[in-house]
Amino acid sequence: MRRAHTVEQVRAAEAARMARLPEGTLMQRAAAGLAATCARLLPRVYGSRILVLAGSGDNGGDALFAGALLARRGARVDALLLAPAKAHPGGLAALRAAGGRVTSDQSLFSTADLVLDGIVGIGGSGGLRPGAQVFASLPRRGRVVAVDVPSGVDPDTGEVPGAALRADVTVCFGTYKPGLLVDPGASYAGVLQLVGIGLELPDPALAALQHADVAALLPVPDAESDKYRRGVVGVAAGSARYPGAAVLAVAGALHGGAGAVRYAGTAAAEVVRRFPEALVTDGGPAGAGRVQAWVVGPGGGDGAARALGEALASDVPVLVDADGLTELARLGPAALAGRRAPVVLTPHTGEAARLLAGAGEGPPPAAAELAAARLATVRRLAAAYRATVLLKGSTTVVAEPGGAVRVNPTGTAWLATAGSGDVLSGLAGSLLAAGLAPLDAASAAAYLHGLAGRSAAEGAPTTALAVAAALPQVWRAVRAGRGPGAEPDAPVRA
Known part of the structure; x- marks a missing residue:
């Protein structure tokens, strides 16, 4: 699992660690990992020709010390100081001692084999300052490596x-x-490349699942399982339109x-024609029979209000x-009060x-x-509705009302196709019915859905049904530890 911590958490951990180490130890560890x-x-x-963009403070110091290490190995290293009077003195001295030079030539950005972005670190805020904005638009020949954060x-x-x-690569410290x-x-x-520097960190502000995490969550039947013990998911979706x-x-x-799967709705004939294993009724959730979770709303049209009310009146999880x-949104958070x-x-x-307007x-x-x-949006929604929220988009984010947040790393732009979200809803609802906690069900569903989208597309347009059809193979790949996401923190190579 990839764990991410806020600036405040990192600063506290750094202070605690530095109090027990010789001065400059953490910076030397960071610089060594960055140079490697x-x-x-x-x-x-x-x-090789390397340009160091060095701002003020420790971020610039990390970049200058790393530049010095590379200069000692024979690289030609030039440092462009964005705030010369505030440049890290130790880092600058080390660079000069190793044969590096200070320059004011901005054109080196476009000719260097590698650029180290040490302009602004985790203590900065806002966009690039006027003196550095030019580097956001200049053409470049080599790779840009960000120091802790672009x-x-x-x-x-x-x-x-x-x-x-x-950045082409961002080296994260700690x-x-x-x-x-x-x-x-x-x-x-x-x-992203993680470099350990020996920090002792608290619980993360957010996390991103990896193959092993998802594999541990996926339900597996045992010798005593039958279809009802494994869980039944109800789906109230679809309409004449x-x-x-x-x-x-x-x-x-x-x-x-x-x-x-129990289906309840007006599309029962279409559902059973496509999936004869589904249990169908043309009524609403109230008369569909026992389920362990409900999925309500995809394509529901005028029947969505009734289906939502009946599902929320049940005593099982509802997606x-x-x-x-x-x-x-019309009813507001009061509709969920007391559940x-x-x-x-x-x-x-x-x-x-x-x-949010309804809240x-x-x-x-x-x-x-x-x-x-x-992040602010998903947290606001989770707090306002006291619900687990999966916010879809270029980065899918899942948040609990208690504050836990997970980010999904597997999505692809090819999932922006009609019906893709309906497949995701059914998948997440089924995991809920199988017994997963809401945060786990939503996170695992987003992970599998993203992988299925990649598999179905393979760089070309795909359809929602193709994404659904790819789910078994990515499920197997995750459990076997194969494919993208199995080892996301492997060393970066040219």
């Missing part, structure tokens, strides 16, 4: 309020930073680990999506805006604003 990563990225160190990216939130430098795992910041970070939503939600549910979310069984909401940012948090904010502040 840069060396792996270069065809050879000797003779300059201009908020390390805690991933927000990019102005100009920022795009722990990942939340803003490196969440868009838009994640899109600036490139490949959107019968396909029912078929797709059931498709996701059938591959989600529960033993059976609400699509038209169910529209109805919930003992958990609720999972799966909005995209447009639906998130309506839900009395002012007029609907623009979806683009919510997408730019994903």
Whole structure:
């Protein structure tokens, strides 16, 4: 599991560690790890041209010390000081002693084999300052390696309020930073490389699952299992206008680990024609029979209000999506008050805006604003509705009302296709019915869904049914520890 900590948590851990170590030890550890990563990225160190962009403070010091280590191995290292009077004195002295030079030539950014971005570290805020903004638009020949965080990216939130430098690789010291795992910041970070520096850290601010974590969550039947003991998921979805939503939600549910799927709605004929193993009724959730979880809302149309009310009246977990979310936004958080069984909401940012307005948090904010502040958005929703929220988008984020947050690392832009969200809802609902806790069910579903999207697309357009069909193979791959995500923290190589 990738664990990410806030700036405040990192600063406290650094202070506690530095109190027990000789001065400068942590910086030397960070610089050594940074230099080692840069060396792996270069065809050879000797003779390579390296530019260090050094801001003030420790981030610039890390970059200067790493530059000194590379200069000792024969690289030609130039340092461009963004704040010469505040440059780290020890780092600058080490660079000069190793044969490095100070320059004011900005054109080296476009000709260097490798650029070290040490302009702004985790203590910075806002976009790049005017003197550094030019580097966000200059062409470059070599790779850019960010020191702990790309300059201009908020390390805690991933927000990019102005100009920022795009990195090919970001070397993280001690722990990942939340803003490196969440868009838009994640899109600036490139490949993440973790360098341990000996910090003792508290519980993380957020986490990203990996293969082993998901494999440990996935339900596996035993010798005594039957379809009912494995769990039954109910799906209340589809309408005369959107019968396909029912078929797709059931498709996701059938591959989600529960033993059976009960469908309730007007698309019963279409569902059983496509999936004869589904148990169907043309009524609502109240008369469908016993289930261990409900999925409500995909393509529900005018029937979504009734289906939502009947599902929420049950004593089992309920996942609400699509038209169910529209109805919930109209009702507000009061509709969930008093429920003992958990609720999972799966909005995209447009639906998130309506839900926040329904919670009395002012007029609907623009979806683009919510997408730019994903962590804040998902936390607001989880707190307002006292529900687990899976916020879909370029980075899918899952939050519990108690504060735990997970980021999904497996998505692909090819999942932006009609019906993909219906498959995800069915899959997550099935995992709920199989007994997973809401945070685990939503996180594991997003992980598998992302991998299935990659597998189904393989770089070309795909369909929601193809994503559903790919779920068994990615389920097997995750349990076997194969494929993308199995070893995401392997050393970076050129």
